[in-house]
Structures are given as structure tokens and as C-alpha cells.
Amino acid sequence: MRFGVVIFPGTWSDMDFHHVISQVLQQPVEYLWHRDTDLSRFDCLVLPGGFSYGDYLRAGAIAGRSPILAALPDFVAQGGLVLGSCNGFQILCEAGLLPGTLVRNDCLQFRCQWTHVTVEQTDSPFTRGLRRGQALKMPIAHGEGRYHADAATLRALKEQNQIVFRYTTETGEVTAAANPNGSVWNIAGVCNEDGTVLGLMPHPERASETSVGSTDGLLMFHSLLGSLVENGSVLGR
Amino acid sequence: MTGAEPPEPKVTPDLALAHGLTREEYDRIIRLLGRDPTYAELGLFSALWSEHCSYKSSRVFLRRLPTRAPHVLQGPGENAGVVDLGGGLALAMKIESHNHPSFIEPFQGAATGVGGILRDIFTMGARPFALLNSLRFGAPDDPVTRYVFGGVVAGIAHYGNCFGCPTVGGEVAFAPEYARNPLVNVLCLGLVPRGRIFRARADGVGNTLVYVGAKTGRDGIHGATMASEAFDGTSEERRPTVQVGDPFTEKLLLEACLEAMATGAVVGIQDMGAAGLACSASEMPARARTGAEIDLDRVPQRELDMTPYEILLSESQERMLLVVERGREAEVRRIFAKWELDAVQIGRVTADGLLRARMHGEVVAEVPVRALTDEAPVYERPRARPGWLDHERAFDPRSLPEPGDAGAVLLRLLAAPTIASKSAIWRQYDHMVGINTLVLPGSDAAVLRVKGTRKAVAVATDGNGRYGYLDPFQGGALAVAEAARNVVCAGGRPLAVTDCLNFGSPERPEIMWQFAEAVDGIAEACRALGIPVVGGNVSFYNETLGRAILPTPIVGVVGLLEDAERRTTQWFKEPGDVVVLLGEPAGRLGGSEYLATLHGRVSGPLAPLDLDRERAVQAACLAAIEAGWVRSAHDCAEGGLAVTLAECCVTGPRRLGAEVTLDARDRLDELLFGEAPSRIVVSVPPAEQARLARILREWAVPMTVLGRVGGDRLTIAVGDTLGVALDVDAMAAAFDGGLSQSLEGPSGPQSEGQA
Numbered sequence A: 001m002r003f004g005v006v007i008f009p010g011t012w013s014d015m016d017f018h019h020v021i022s023q024v025l026q027q028p029v030e031y032l033w034h035r036d037t038d039l040s041r042f043d044c045l046v047l048p049g050g051f052s053y054g055d056y057l058r059a060g061a062i063a064g065r066s067p068i069l070a071a072l073p074d075f076v077a078q079g080g081l082v083l084g085s086c087n088g089f090q091i092l093c094e095a096g097l098l099p100g101t102l103v104r105n106d107c108l109q110f111r112c113q114w115t116h117v118t119v120e121q122t123d124s125p126f127t128r129g130l131r132r133g134q135a136l137k138m139p140i141a142h143g144e145g146r147y148h149a150d151a152a153t154l155r156a157l158k159e160q161n162q163i164v165f166r167y168t169t170e171t172g173e174v175t176a177a178a179n180p181n182g183s184v185w186n187i188a189g190v191c192n193e194d195g196t197v198l199g200l201m202p203h204p205e206r207a208s209e210t211s212v213g214s215t216d217g218l219l220m221f222h223s224l225l226g227s228l229v230e231n232g233s234v235l236g237r
Numbered sequence B: 001m002t003g004a005e006p007p008e009p010k011v012t013p014d015l016a017l018a019h020g021l022t023r024e025e026y027d028r029i030i031r032l033l034g035r036d037p038t039y040a041e042l043g044l045f046s047a048l049w050s051e052h053c054s055y056k057s058s059r060v061f062l063r064r065l066p067t068r069a070p071h072v073l074q075g076p077g078e079n080a081g082v083v084d085l086g087g088g089l090a091l092a093m094k095i096e097s098h099n100h101p102s103f104i105e106p107f108q109g110a111a112t113g114v115g116g117i118l119r120d121i122f123t124m125g126a127r128p129f130a131l132l133n134s135l136r137f138g139a140p141d142d143p144v145t146r147y148v149f150g151g152v153v154a155g156i157a158h159y160g161n162c163f164g165c166p167t168v169g170g171e172v173a174f175a176p177e178y179a180r181n182p183l184v185n186v187l188c189l190g191l192v193p194r195g196r197i198f199r200a201r202a203d204g205v206g207n208t209l210v211y212v213g214a215k216t217g218r219d220g221i222h223g224a225t226m227a228s229e230a231f232d233g234t235s236e237e238r239r240p241t242v243q244v245g246d247p248f249t250e251k252l253l254l255e256a257c258l259e260a261m262a263t264g265a266v267v268g269i270q271d272m273g274a275a276g277l278a279c280s281a282s283e284m285p286a287r288a289r290t291g292a293e294i295d296l297d298r299v300p301q302r303e304l305d306m307t308p309y310e311i312l313l314s315e316s317q318e319r320m321l322l323v324v325e326r327g328r329e330a331e332v333r334r335i336f337a338k339w340e341l342d343a344v345q346i347g348r349v350t351a352d353g354l355l356r357a358r359m360h361g362e363v364v365a366e367v368p369v370r371a372l373t374d375e376a377p378v379y380e381r382p383r384a385r386p387g388w389l390d391h392e393r394a395f396d397p398r399s400l401p402e403p404g405d406a407g408a409v410l411l412r413l414l415a416a417p418t419i420a421s422k423s424a425i426w427r428q429y430d431h432m433v434g435i436n437t438l439v440l441p442g443s444d445a446a447v448l449r450v451k452g453t454r455k456a457v458a459v460a461t462d463g464n465g466r467y468g469y470l471d472p473f474q475g476g477a478l479a480v481a482e483a484a485r486n487v488v489c490a491g492g493r494p495l496a497v498t499d500c501l502n503f504g505s506p507e508r509p510e511i512m513w514q515f516a517e518a519v520d521g522i523a524e525a526c527r528a529l530g531i532p533v534v535g536g537n538v539s540f541y542n543e544t545l546g547r548a549i550l551p552t553p554i555v556g557v558v559g560l561l562e563d564a565e566r567r568t569t570q571w572f573k574e575p576g577d578v579v580v581l582l583g584e585p586a587g588r589l590g591g592s593e594y595l596a597t598l599h600g601r602v603s604g605p606l607a608p609l610d611l612d613r614e615r616a617v618q619a620a621c622l623a624a625i626e627a628g629w630v631r632s633a634h635d636c637a638e639g640g641l642a643v644t645l646a647e648c649c650v651t652g653p654r655r656l657g658a659e660v661t662l663d664a665r666d667r668l669d670e671l672l673f674g675e676a677p678s679r680i681v682v683s684v685p686p687a688e689q690a691r692l693a694r695i696l697r698e699w700a701v702p703m704t705v706l707g708r709v710g711g712d713r714l715t716i717a718v719g720d721t722l723g724v725a726l727d728v729d730a731m732a733a734a735f736d737g738g739l740s741q742s743l744e745g746p747s748g749p750q751s752e753g754q755a
Helices: A014-024 A067-077 A087-094 A151-159 A218-225 B013-018 B023-033 B039-048 B099-104 B106-122 B143-163 B235-241 B247-262 B276-288 B308-313 B329-338 B389-394 B406-415 B465-470 B472-489 B509-529 B593-599 B611-627 B640-650 B668-673 B686-698 B728-744
Strands: A003-007 A029-033 A044-047 A081-085 A101-103 A111-119 A135-142 A146-148 A163-168 A187-191 A197-200 B072-074 B081-086 B089-097 B127-137 B167-174 B183-193 B208-213 B266-271 B291-295 B319-324 B342-350 B354-359 B362-368 B437-439 B446-449 B456-462 B493-502 B533-539 B552-561 B578-582 B632-635 B658-662 B680-684 B703-709 B713-718 B721-727
Touching: A003 A014, A014 A029, A014 A218, A044 A087, A067 A081, A081 A087, A087 A101, A087 A197, A111 A187, A146 A187, A163 A197, B013 B023, B013 B039, B023 B039, B039 B276, B039 B308, B039 B362, B072 B533, B081 B493, B081 B533, B081 B552, B089 B106, B089 B493, B089 B552, B099 B106, B099 B143, B099 B183, B106 B127, B106 B143, B106 B183, B106 B247, B106 B266, B127 B143, B127 B247, B127 B446, B127 B456, B127 B552, B143 B167, B143 B183, B143 B247, B167 B446, B167 B456, B183 B456, B183 B493, B183 B552, B208 B247, B208 B329, B247 B266, B247 B319, B247 B329, B266 B276, B276 B291, B276 B308, B276 B319, B276 B342, B276 B354, B308 B354, B308 B362, B319 B329, B329 B342, B389 B465, B406 B593, B406 B640, B406 B668, B406 B721, B406 B728, B456 B472, B465 B472, B465 B552, B472 B493, B472 B509, B472 B552, B472 B611, B472 B632, B472 B680, B493 B509, B509 B552, B509 B611, B578 B611, B578 B640, B578 B686, B593 B640, B593 B668, B611 B680, B611 B686, B632 B640, B640 B658, B640 B668, B640 B680, B640 B713, B640 B728, B668 B713, B668 B721, B680 B686, B686 B703, B713 B728, B721 B728
Parallel strands: A003 A029, A003 A044, A044 A081, A081 A197, B089 B533, B127 B167, B291 B354, B493 B533, B658 B713
Antiparallel strands: A101 A146, A111 A135, A111 A163, A163 A187, A187 A197, B072 B081, B081 B089, B089 B183, B127 B183, B208 B319, B208 B342, B266 B319, B291 B342, B354 B362, B437 B446, B446 B456, B456 B552, B493 B552, B578 B680, B578 B703, B632 B680, B658 B703, B713 B721
């Protein structure tokens, strides 16, 4: 699968995603500058974490209006996949490609810590190979990660199965203590109606190697690559 | 730039004094120039000859530090030190202080401290990959402390997180002596290929000087001078001297600079930090024995009618000065244009050894660069041993009553803000970006992998102001010993030191004496442990209204793990493991956290430091770790043995108790809470105990088997009595909650809200 990692001014998880995709997953991957609009050679685009434009104005607000974002709807309509992590998620919401918005953590501080998120749906290419209720250990690092949407949007998300990840305990319980930022319904990640655009606040690229404490972040990629069996464990290669 | 700038004042001796120069220095300037200086030239000298830039009071003593070793690729003298990691890779490292700005404006003061040290690293061609910070604040119940603390932590988080370099470790301590003089020392590491190290030299007459980065404004003018003076009651008025940081711009600057450096068109580069353009435009040619000619009209400005003085001395952040090979300017400009940063040719390298600045076609400053740098005054100020020192050392802690309940004392120490968990602080820092952090904050040293190799780097900072107060020589040596010991506990072989020396006014003989002693102590420990000093920083004038901070030398040590898999953390791992103490069990209460927290005293004799023993303990611990079966290793520091054991129980993801037995000594408090160097607590599987004993015998290191890991309590039996019996959960509660309780509880009686 051909991956593209998008760099905005101020992005810094680009190198981390590139490392995981090329060294760990051994897939072809290129960097894209935010002004590039020719996306035809990619299957999946990654919008990584960072502080694009310094998070000035609002996190993701300026990047959400970049040329490359304008090219995304066509890319997606033609079958392209998009993964947005952290600032990437914020950017996708600002660009209107995902519903809802990310605002300041309820503790009013930046938080860097490990969390567990539980898989809520397995219809998206990113989650098809996972198991409903499977808990993934991935870290967060953000000051504006509280997911918010109005009542009508939340209802629609629920009905259309667009809630993908929720913060939980290690055993999958949705509790306030497990919610690091006050997100409504403990929502950590959502997708578009077709499940081809996924945004999540956690950093899967930081949970892709045993040496750093978790490889659960790889599972979404393995799901994309079709290398998982349905119970969420990795096929031996 | 319109010619409508206000006329410059006439230069008089009084004006020179107002600029922080002495009468002798002013006379010297006139002799050097052969005439009176212009106003802009006065500004240049005042900034470049300030203590912060010139090190005039410290250079004489810093020469005593050992700086050479085969693996040192760059020692002191450039913007950062560089050491060889082997395999074609090198590590740039530096620690810097931003103390005075952090009191005046805590958020921006700390933020720009981070910004400055990041630039010092990437100006060497190295991509920053780790930050640490060593902080000192006043008593936690003082409202001013709470305000300063909150601002500093938020500022560090803001800059480091936005820039995208992980903040992976450091230390925080509280003592009333830092109340109006907080310490903010920031350390940065960066990786660079051996052959791609850049230096801050203006080589090649005719080459172009290119200004890159943010526009210049009026912020921070005389920041360097402000850092070279003690505070009086008017500190509030100095807020305009604090710079304002923009980490987003710095991130763009990093990427653009690294891209430009990769083209081969960049001959030299320096960041514009303290004393801004004045500093880089004089230091770079001074190092290369060339000169620089600059056209101030061409400097990008974000305010109207800036004078030459202001343009030269502005400390606006996120700016660099590049020396670009003549003819290749367009390549460099294109790269900066992509990153939407200014890149403007402002001058060229000349052969005449002068810094010549022009504005509106007229020469406004023309000074030999060496006069501003190498020929700055060097002072050997008077030193005098303080009269109160013998009295302080003579205090006998044994004259104090022993505590009735050692367990209660242990809980109190675990909750003391200097000892308690700092997780409420470091969870505000992104400590994972870069995916290199193998050992996160919360252990003795941070460990970062070096991608593409099997290696890892361990790094720690340490420095105890109480020890510096009671014995500055020892304090300096102990800072080196402890930082190196922490690195060893993580499995790293110490490679090099960067030091930050925080002291009061050098114009006071007893402070100067403390400084000289501390430098000598650092030098001796570095020689004994075989680790060179590759760079560092001196911060003087940390005092307010005549009251100085505790003399606080802070040392950062970097170590190398040939195999990242050998990294070790400080907490117990498995029930049944044997707990062993390397080194002498006995500690002393003089200068201890116990004495300060329970009795409010900083006095008494320190435990002696035997550097041969220290070297042996470190070598033995490292040999055991490299053999592969050490489960945990923890340096024995503030709070003594009991606190060390408690931390081994509660700081890991899995809390484990332990059963420990100690031989009785004279006093229980000395045994449990006494402090001494050269002690490490390790835990090993029972099957390896004999091998550990063999290694310790080889190194002639005393070995005391303390007990076993297991259960959900820490019990310390002393002879026949049970000295401590505490639930692990109770210890964890004290440790985890101590800091926030100290900072958020009710204010103490001396809370007056004076800034």
C-alpha cells in the first residue's frame, strides 16, 4: 500500500510515521508538502501530529485551509484512505471532512500519558481486522483533545456507526477516570460515513514497537494491509 | 528606517555606568578605540562585556576544568559541545540558564530559555532530540513561588511541546533561598553525523552574511545586562527586557537551517541569543580572525523607527546568522522562502577584523571584533572564605532528638516537594515525540535510543544547593558524581559533562570563593571519573537585596549504552529478588533533606566523598548491568536509604513491597535518612547474587544484602526492632500527592504577594 505523510509548517510526527511505515511495516511511503495537490499515486494519506501553524487561532484551523485539504474530498471519493492523528484529527475536523471539533482539555493542561482506547466498530478498513471491544494501548500528547459535537451530530455518529474509538480502562470499561481530556462519551476517534477517513487523538505511531511499550498502534495499519485475522491478532508472515 | 528615528544620546561616563560598565571598563573602551564610543558602540560593549556574555568573572576559574578526551569532537568555545558516539554519529550537548528572565516573566522567561538552548544545538548542525530541565523554586507555600512555578512549567511545556522536542527528565527542588531567584537550567541533546558538524565562524573573506528567521523588534534589549545584575525592588520594571518566544517559528527555522546546511552552501552559523546580532556578528568573525560589515537598514524589522542601537542589541527570538558561500545565496533564500521565513543578505565577511555597522549609508559602529570578545576584561575577583562556614559545619545533628516514629518521618519525606513525585509536572511535557524515549521521566536517568543502531544515550542532571552551601568544593564534586551515578544506574557509561553554575554576585568575595571552590570540585570529580567538560554556562548575580541563592552547581552527564536492551530502571520488578546495597551503609544528617524538612536547618558536616570509591561503585554497577541480570538500580540520594527503598517500591507500574534488615548503628535517623555519596541499591534474581558478589569483590566495593522484594509493605528491621513498617499504598499516596499538596494547600504566614 502506498502511503503519503503530509507535512504542514509546524508538523513533527511526520518523521515518526515515516519511520513506522517504512521500517516497521516495510511499506512504500513518501512525504508530501501541504501545498502538493497531486495525490493520485497514494492509497492512504496520513495527517500526523504536531502544532501546525503553532496551533495559532485554533488547533488545525489554518492547516485545515491548506491546498492539500482542498484536494482531499476528491481523493477520498476515488477510494483514497485518510488517517489523521492528533493535530491531523484536528485538521480534518476544521476542514469539514470529519464531524465535531476538538477543544481544550478539561484539565486545562497539556497531557502526555498512556491511554487505552476500545474499538467500537469494525466496519472501516482501519478496523475491519480488529475485534469489537478490543482495548488498544496508545499514548496521547495534547492540550486540545476534548472531542465535542452537538446533540444532533452525536446521535448521527451513533446511528451511522462513526464512533471508532473510546477511552476506557485496560479492561474496556468506559469511565471518567479513563478519559484524559473530558471528551464527550469518551470519544477518542471517529470516521466518516464510509469509514475511509479516520481521525483519532492518540498517537498510533508511538505504539508500534515493543521497545517503547506497545505495538497496539500497528493494528490499524495491519487491518488496512489485510494482514489480520478477524479476532484482532496478527497473521504470521 | 525612515531617518525619523530619535537622535542618539551623547555618550558620557555616566551613561556608561548606567549601562552596567565600570569606570575602568569605560576608560578601557576609549583606549581600545582611540576615541569616545558612539552610542551604538557603547551598547555593543555593554552587552558583550556583560558577565553573561563575556564570563569575565569566571573565565579564570573555568580554565581549571578538564575539557579534553579522545571522544571530544568539540569542547567549550562553540555554541555546544560535541562528543563522538561511534559509528559515525556524534552528540551535541549543552546546558544553559535563564534564571533572571524566569523571575521577571516566568512563562516567557522559561519558554525562551528552551528556545535558546534548542538553537544552540541546531546551530551545530544537530537535530535536537531531547530536553531536560533543572529547576529551583522557593518554599511551596509562598504565593510568589506558586506563581513562578506555574509560569515556568507552563512556559517550558509550551515551547518544547510546540517545537516537537521531547522533555524527558530533569529535577525540581524547593528551598526558601530561591524565593526571589528561581533557577531554570535547560539541557538539550542533538544527534549529528560526525562529518557534518557546523561551527560559528565567519570564514572566507567575501562570503555573505545572511540573517534568517523572525523579524527584529524591540523585545529583550539589554536582556544580557539584566542577567548580569542582582535584583532590587524594581524588578517588575524590567519586564520589557524579557524576550517573547515563538516555538512554531523556531520549528520552521530548524527545518530550514538543516535543509540549508545540507546544501553545503553554509560555511558557518550562529544563533542570535543573548545580545542578539551584536553577539553573533562579533563572535563569528572573532573566531575566524576576520571581520564583518553589516548594513542595518537591511535587517528585517517589525517595528518602526528602530535605531542602530536597538537593531544591534535586540534579543528578538528565533533568528540565526548564516555565513553563506559567496554566489550561493539564492539557494539558501529559496529554502527559507519555502518555510516562509525571512532570509536577507545583510553584509559580508571582511579581512580587517572590525565589526562595521552602517545605517542610512553612515557608519554607526566600527569596533575591532576581538575587543568585544577575546579582549573583554578578565577579572580575578577577590575571594574570601565565608566567616559563617565553620559555625554551620560545626553543628552536630546528633544533638537533635531522634524521631519517635521513623515510618511517619518516611511518609513526611516522601511527600516533601523536593522528593515527591514530579509526574504532575512531566505529564505536561510531551516526553514521547520522536519515538526515541525508552526510559520515560520518573527514573534515575532518561534513556533515548539512537535509531539505526543498537545504542542508546542516558542523561541526567543533578545539583544540590545545600551541599554547595555547606561545602562548595564538595558540592561541585558531588554534583558530577551524582549525575554520573544516575546515568550508570540506567546502564550508561558516562561520556561527558555540561555544567551550569548558579551563584550570587561575584563582586562579593565569599560568593567568588564559593564559585572557585565549586569549579575545583567539579574539576577533581571529572578527572577522577574520566569525564571531560564539553561546555556549559555560568549564571551570576542570582540574589535579591543582598541575599544570594544557595550556591548551586548543576551538572548534566550524558552516557552511552552500547546495547539499548541493557537499559535499567529504578523500581523493583519481581517478588523474591534480592535487594543489595553497593557502598557504605552509613550516611550523615548534615545537609540532608531530613534535617531541612524536619528541623528547618541547613547545617552540619557532609559525608565525605571518596572519588576512588565512587569510581569503583559506578564501574561495578555498570559491569553488573552489562552482564544482563540486574533487575533494578537506584541511586541513593536525598532522603537517604529509607527514601531510596520506598521509591523502589512505589515508582514503577507495579507496586511491590520489600523486607529489609539493617544492622543497628548509633542513631536510627542517621541510618535511615542520612545521606552519603557512592551508594546504589540494586535488585537481582537470587540465582545471580553470587555473581554480583564476585563483581563487587573485584572492584573492592562494600556489599550489604538488605533483604528481598515482596509483599505489599516495606518493612525495615534494624537489629531486633522494626524501624519502618508501611503499606506500599500509603507510601505511594504520600509520594504521588506530595507536590500538589504543597503547592495547592493553604498559603503560609509570609505570603505577602510582593513580586
